[in-house]
Amino acid sequence: MAIGIIFASFFHQFFNFTLIEFSLIVICAFIMDFDIFFSKYAENNNHRMLISHSVIPSIFILIIGLILSWSALIIGGIVYIIHVIIDTFDWGTNLFYFPKKSFGLKILLSKEEERNIEKYMAEYKKPQSFFDFKYYSNKIFIIVEIILFVLMMLFVILYAFKYILLIILYFLGLAFHLSTHLHLKKIESN
Numbered sequence: 001m002a003i004g005i006i007f008a009s010f011f012h013q014f015f016n017f018t019l020i021e022f023s024l025i026v027i028c029a030f031i032m033d034f035d036i037f038f039s040k041y042a043e044n045n046n047h048r049m050l051i052s053h054s055v056i057p058s059i060f061i062l063i064i065g066l067i068l069s070w071s072a073l074i075i076g077g078i079v080y081i082i083h084v085i086i087d088t089f090d091w092g093t094n095l096f097y098f099p100k101k102s103f104g105l106k107i108l109l110s111k112e113e114e115r116n117i118e119k120y121m122a123e124y125k126k127p128q129s130f131f132d133f134k135y136y137s138n139k140i141f142i143i144v145e146i147i148l149f150v151l152m153m154l155f156v157i158l159y160a161f162k163y164i165l166l167i168i169l170y171f172l173g174l175a176f177h178l179s180t181h182l183h184l185k186k187i188e189s190n
């Protein structure tokens with residue numbers, strides 16, 4: 001979401017987006033993560049294996065944006081693909097979709113953990129704690145999150161101050177993630 005706001009704010013100075021266009025770009029930055037509700041249809045129940053976490057939707061968004069020569073939609077497509085590419089760094093995604101293979105650097109996942117993921121998840125009362133704890137205990141990802149937050153604030157203040165209230169969406173997302181994290185911590189420590 002921070003990346004969506006950074007891009008929307010920066011390009012706002014050139015394209016003077018309406019609120020709808022600005023919101024469209026921001027939505028394109030995180031909408032795919034709602035595929036988590038469709039995890040049961042994914043390989044290994046991993047929502048990142050779904051088509052929404054591949055390059056395919058962004059290609060469609062870009063093509064439609066180019067046909068309509070609608071700058072907000074083109075930037076929305078770019079932001080969408082950036083999200084999916086960033087997701088290849090922590091746990092990987094099914095980037096090219098058709099090989100049905102998780103792709104990426106997967107910094108947070110060792111080869112051994114990837115091979116026996118079920119075993120490692122089963123060490124926790126809630127399997128998702130495995131992912132949650134690894135993410136929050138990694139300093140690099142936390143620092144990147146903080147840098148993106150600072151950049152988001154800078155860009156929206158400098159280039160799109162009239163849309164600054166949209167960062168409420170960011171804080172809602174943050175509150176959701178942090179409360180999930182604290183909830184899992186409590187469950188696991190009991």
Ligand SMILES: [Zn+2]
Pocket residue numbers: 032033053083084087
């Ligand atoms: Zn994602």
